[in-house]
Amino acid sequence: QKEVEQDPGPLSVPEGAIVSLNCTYSNSAFQYFMWYRQYSRKGPELLMYTYSSGNKEDGRFTAQVDKSSKYISLFIRDSQPSDSATYLCAMSGGFQKLVFGTGTRLLVSP
Amino acid sequence: NAGVTQTPKFRILKIGQSMTLQCAQDMNHNYMYWYRQDPGMGLKLIYYSVGAGITDKGEVPNGYNVSRSTTEDFPLRLELAAPSQTSVYFCASVDRVVLNQPQHFGDGTRLSIL
Numbered sequence: 543q544k545e546v547e548q549d550p551g552p553l554s555v556p557e558g559a560i561v562s563l564n565c566t567y568s569n570s571a572f573q574y575f576m577w578y579r580q581y582s583r584k585g586p587e588l589l590m591y592t593y594s595s596g597n598k599e600d601g602r603f604t605a606q607v608d609k610s611s612k613y614i615s616l617f618i619r620d621s622q623p624s625d626s627a628t629y630l631c632a633m634s635g636g637f638q639k640l641v642f643g644t645g646t647r648l649l650v651s652p
Numbered sequence: 653n654a655g656v657t658q659t660p661k662f663r664i665l666k667i668g669q670s671m672t673l674q675c676a677q678d679m680n681h682n683y684m685y686w687y688r689q690d691p692g693m694g695l696k697l698i699y700y701s702v703g704a705g706i707t708d709k710g711e712v713p714n715g716y717n718v719s720r721s722t723t724e725d726f727p728l729r730l731e732l733a734a735p736s737q738t739s740v741y742f743c744a745s746v747d748r749v750v751l752n753q754p755q756h757f758g759d760g761t762r763l764s765i766l
Binding site: 546548550576583584585586587588591630632639640642643644645 | 754758759
């Protein structure tokens with residue numbers, strides 16, 4: 543079993559849709575949870591981060607962590623074509639040695 | 653402000669050749685990392701460094717070597733290139749190990765070994 547599981551997609555949605563991206567994990571020691579966005583032929587850039595359980599909102603993006611279920615989510619409201627990218631979840635036990643999911647490719651059509 | 657700079661952007665090697673992937677950061681970050689990203693496999697940590705002169709293995713270190721003689725530079729060395737090392741390599745850095753300091757990534761080196 544992989545330490546972090548993420549559906550690779552692709553996930554295709556029309557512009558304006560609400561997007562839900564998810565990861566599950568098996569290591570209960572993970573405390574820090576991050577979402578990175580990666581455009582084609584570019585390095586990952588940090589979108590959201592949370593510590594422990596709960597929700598965090600930043601503009602159109604909301605990150606949720608449910609440690610009891612070992613499940614994290616990223617919601618994108620009013621999705622735009624510029625949101626088309628690969629979204630990687632990442633997590634760590636607190637020492638910045640990140641474990642990444644495989645990434646979900648998102649396509650937002652105009 | 654250049655951030656994290658990786659060179660070269662692309663390279664084709666023959667089996668058995670050696671090369672060094674360069675990584676430089678101008679943010680005076682202490683921590684630096686090397687990852688490889690294979691299709692459908694996410695990023696896997698190869699080596700990391702917490703400061704000049706200090707390096708440690710990550711999840712997939714076999715076939716690679718690193719050194720950290722300065723704060724700015726963290727080169728990754730492939731001694732005997734093998735087809736299994738065909739991948740996209742990313743270097744990242746971060747100032748301190750705290751939650752509100754994200755890892756800054758370079759744009760990667762695409763390496764093909766034939």
